Amino acid sequence: MTDEQMEMLRKQISVYATICEQLVEMHKGLSAHQDFAGFLVEVNLRCFASDLGMRLGNPYFCDPLLSSSVHKIGSRQRWTPKPAQLEILEQIFKQCNATPGRQKIKDITKELAQHGQISETNVYNWFQNRRARSKRKQSAVLPNSGESEVETEIESFKEKKTKPEDSQPDEDATPVSDHMYLHSPDIGIDQLVGKMESPGSCIPYWQLEQYDLFG
Amino acid sequence: MTDEQMEMLRKQISVYATICEQLVEMHKGLSAHQDFAGFLVEVNLRCFASDLGMRLGNPYFCDPLLSSSVHKIGSRQRWTPKPAQLEILEQIFKQCNATPGRQKIKDITKELAQHGQISETNVYNWFQNRRARSKRKQSAVLPNSGESEVETEIESFKEKKTKPEDSQPDEDATPVSDHMYLHSPDIGIDQLVGKMESPGSCIPYWQLEQYDLFG
DNA sequence: CTGGTATGAATGAAAG
DNA sequence: CTTTCATTCATACCAG
Numbered sequence: 465m466t467d468e469q470m471e472m473l474r475k476q477i478s479v480y481a482t483i484c485e486q487l488v489e490m491h492k493g494l495s496a497h498q499d500f501a502g503f504l505v506e507v508n509l510r511c512f513a514s515d516l517g518m519r520l521g522n523p524y525f526c527d528p529l530l531s532s533s534v535h536k537i538g539s540r541q542r543w544t545p546k547p548a549q550l551e552i553l554e555q556i557f558k559q560c561n562a563t564p565g566r567q568k569i570k571d572i573t574k575e576l577a578q579h580g581q582i583s584e585t586n587v588y589n590w591f592q593n594r595r596a597r598s599k600r601k602q603s604a605v606l607p608n609s610g611e612s613e614v615e616t617e618i619e620s621f622k623e624k625k626t627k628p629e630d631s632q633p634d635e636d637a638t639p640v641s642d643h644m645y646l647h648s649p650d651i652g653i654d655q656l657v658g659k660m661e662s663p664g665s666c667i668p669y670w671q672l673e674q675y676d677l678f679g
Numbered sequence: 680m681t682d683e684q685m686e687m688l689r690k691q692i693s694v695y696a697t698i699c700e701q702l703v704e705m706h707k708g709l710s711a712h713q714d715f716a717g718f719l720v721e722v723n724l725r726c727f728a729s730d731l732g733m734r735l736g737n738p739y740f741c742d743p744l745l746s747s748s749v750h751k752i753g754s755r756q757r758w759t760p761k762p763a764q765l766e767i768l769e770q771i772f773k774q775c776n777a778t779p780g781r782q783k784i785k786d787i788t789k790e791l792a793q794h795g796q797i798s799e800t801n802v803y804n805w806f807q808n809r810r811a812r813s814k815r816k817q818s819a820v821l822p823n824s825g826e827s828e829v830e831t832e833i834e835s836f837k838e839k840k841t842k843p844e845d846s847q848p849d850e851d852a853t854p855v856s857d858h859m860y861l862h863s864p865d866i867g868i869d870q871l872v873g874k875m876e877s878p879g880s881c882i883p884y885w886q887l888e889q890y891d892l893f894g
Numbered sequence: 895c896t897g898g899t900a901t902g903a904a905t906g907a908a909a910g
Numbered sequence: 911c912t913t914t915c916a917t918t919c920a921t922a923c924c925a926g
Contacts, residue, residue, distance in 0.1 A: 542906045589907055757902045804903060
């Protein structure tokens with residue numbers, strides 16, 4: 465290990481620390497947008513040792529050092545988009561949430577490859593899934609074939625409403641939601657990261673509220 | 680704040696958590712001058728919204744009345760089927776352990792709603808999991824007289840690995856540069872965590888790869 | 895409080 | 911494209 469490497473490492477630590485900090489700040493900032501009080505950020509850092517059974521639990525990153533010895537360790541069979549890649553993908557998706565052409569896929573793949581291994585298939589699948597899931601969610605609110613009184617959704621824009629569950633006994637309330645959602649706070653991830661996608665009207669695809677398309 | 684942003688944020692946090700984790704690894708390697716298996720840092724960044732509008736169905740930030748018992752809240756409460764619901768579900772599952780149709784799901788959801796808060800997604804997930812689980816169980820008993828390559832990997836905690844293989848041609852492999860362990864614990868995790876400060880430029884996360892600690 | 899286990903949820907990949 | 915499968919992650923819950 466050379467001194468330069470060492471220095472670099474230090475720098476990295478510094479950078480990462482800053483990022484984390486900013487994230488926290490951002491959270492706080494976001495909370496400011498709330499009429500009510502808002503947001504607390506709990507940074508919980510736990511360190512614990514473990515010998516063998518240890519593994520990386522984060523799906524958003526590829527195994528780092530740990531895989532130095534055996535790249536098989538904890539290797540994921542399936543591709544896991546790196547944050548950088550995800551970001552790009554999301555951006556592209558917003559632009560044309562239509563199916564990218566074959567060539568387009570190629571291009572995208574090329575670009576994403578800059579940030580990590582990836583294949584065209586991965587990109588293709590990603591878009592397929594992205595689209596399907598966002599669609600599913602979207603259609604959840606639209607068609608009410610024979611409405612469901614059960615759905616106490618107040619907000620039309622919030623399709624995931626009943627996410628919380630019944631763990632709260634007397635609190636099914638959750639009615640709330642007067643359009644209280646903010647519209648992209650000034651300080652957003654965008655700034656934090658530099659340019660995260662802007663808020664806009666994207667619909668969350670995760671959490672398919674209703675996988676029922678036709679109501 | 681849109682759900683997407685929230686999700687993005689969550690992912691980023693995740694990423695950062697991992698980064699920190701890796702830093703810890705390194706640090707440990709540096710100071711311990713030993714092999715790196717061992718330490719794991721879990722950065723748990725939780726944000727709680729005391730305001731209802733904030734949760735807007737976001738699975739990761741739900742529940743309102745957490746304002747009081749703050750430390751407990753913020754956890755993404757997942758749906759927990761009530762015994763009554765479970766019973767019904769099991770029964771239905773027995774009848775047709777096939778995939779309930781979309782409309783079927785609706786009906787079921789409707790019925791289960793009588794016993795507690797629930798969403799179609801919950802039902803959907805339940806069946807998905809149920810089937811997968813039962814299938815797995817079955818195959819577990821049936822040892823496929825195959826070869827079980829002995830993974831000399833560090834983490835052999837996985838009992839069964841019926842891993843097909845990587846469907847991915849160009850797996851990352853994570854070449855990983857040589858060990859980057861340095862011998863200089865000047866920068867301790869403690870500091871990183873404790874102060875989390877360190878002015879400096881905020882580098883977009885997608886650029887972090889440049890630093891590429893891990894190869 | 896700590897560790898293990900059951901299971902709800904997220905998502906890449908594949909089948910239809 | 912739509913639906914399902916498989917794997918993994920995260921959390922509720924239980925035991926020591």
